[in-house]
Amino acid sequence: MRDTFVRTLVELAKEDKNIELLTGDLGFGVLQPFWEKCPDQFTNAGIAEQNMTSVAAGMALTGKNVFTYSIGNFPTLRCIEQIRNDCAYHNANVKVVCIGGGFVYGSLGMSHQATEDLAILRALPNVVVLAPADLIEAEECTKALAKYKGTAYLRLGRGGEKRIHDKIENFQIGKAxxxxxxxxxxxxxxxxxxxxxxxxxxxxxxxxxxxxxxxxxxxxxxxxxxxxxxxxxxxxxxxxxxxxxxxxxxxxxxxxxxxxxxxxxxxxxxxxxxxxxxxxxxxxxxxxxxxxxxxxxxxxxxxxx
CATH class of the missing domain: 3.40.50.920 (Rossmann fold)
Incomplete structure (x- = not known):
């Protein structure tokens, strides 16, 4: 899913210079296509996810369409105050992307297991929550979020997920x-x-x-x-x-x-x-x-x- 997300975001960012991607100092092997093709739209915020989220909110309030990227609980539970106060409260155009929902990083212990994120992000007003099941859904979710105005959460797997759909007609946020x-x-x-x-x-x-x-x-x-x-x-x-x-x-x-x-x-x-x-x-x-x-x-x- 993460490769599909990055590939889709690259294509969108090439057409829309307001799209920005921020990472918390990881994912470089996956994110390389983005910074190579859209170098002026990429920022490594370092191992400082709360700061990354606040920076994203500030960028969004100046007109940017910002995606933050990290693994497991790092872009979500670690940053819940910043997502709530800086992003959702202002309906800022920030999309929080978690790679490795659930037990993907299970071998690293419970600190890396994202098993409460859907509930916690769902509880925040003004936050859309998406969790695609396969590569096609991941692509459609990314496209939809690029058009969506407001704060959202995108929970992805890591890689190797099976493809369910050949294509999805008329994908819409909020529809099963x-x-x-x-x-x-x-x-x-x-x-x-x-x-x-x-x-x-x-x-x-x-x-x-x-x-x-x-x-x-x-x-x-x-x-x-x-x-x-x-x-x-x-x-x-x-x-x-x-x-x-x-x-x-x-x-x-x-x-x-x-x-x-x-x-x-x-x-x-x-x-x-x-x-x-x-x-x-x-x-x-x-x-x-x-x-x-x-x-x-x-x-x-x-x-x-």
Whole structure:
């Protein structure tokens, strides 16, 4: 995803000289194409992410369209005061980009595991929150954010994510994307955890269960219309996220369902069960340890039904 993001941003920045990219002293192997082709639109802010965010806010308030870039929790939780006070409060045109959402940097321990970011950024007024599931969604999210006026958060994987879509027609911030039809059960996911959902779907189909599948590249504003329709027509909605279940994507879906006057579906949220990871390992290993891999998704759905 990160290569797709950079490639897309380079093309956009070549056409729009107001686009600026700031990095917190990392990502040079990935960001090199940007500074080579748009050298006057690139700044290395050093290992000072709070300063980077405040500088981005200042640049945005002078008319620039600014993207900040770092890994895991560094551009988000480390900078939450600056995002809130300097960016979101002023509706500044700053897009915070996290590479390595969830357990991508799991081998570096919980300090590098971005597992509360969706909930915390979603709680800030005036902040759009995006988490694409594949390369095509990442490209479309980047294009949409370049046009969006205001503060936003883009949560990306690292690399090697599978491609879901051949193309997306009429991508819009705030709209879910149907991957396949199904009956009785609908699985919603956000972000790169979708690769586990695809495996889980195939296993469930072999068991005679045919779930509909939707990706939600936008966590905020959430697609209320799709959620409400599925909640009326289906028996079970399952949300999958590489994130704490408290306050994240599943909570956003729950909020919509709770306010419905009539609905048929119940909700199952799959994610970290309000805990930090005390284990260390790669992303795939940690997904399995905390029951959010394909096997865990299948087990939770099978047990419930």
């Amino acid at each position: 994307i149907k991957v396949c039809d199904g009956a009785k059960i609908a699985i919603f996911s956000t972000g790169a955890i979708f690769e586990e959902v695809t495996v889980a779907k195939d296993v469930l189909k072999a068991k005679g269960i045919n779930p509909a599948v939707y990706t939600f590249p936008t966590v905020k504003p959430i697609d209320k219309e799709t959620i409400e329709q599925i909640a009326k027509d289906f028996d079970l909605i399952v949300t999958c996220e590489e994130q704490n279940v408290i306050g994240g994507f599943g909570s956003a879906v729950a909020e919509v369902m709770t306010e419905m006057k009539q609905r048929n579906a119940i909700l199952l949220r799959v994610g970290l069960n309000d805990e930090y990871s005390v284990r260390v390992g790669n992303q795939k290993y940690l997904r399995g340890q905390y029951g959010i891999d394909a096997d865990g998704i299948v087990e939770k759905i099978s047990k419930l039904i």
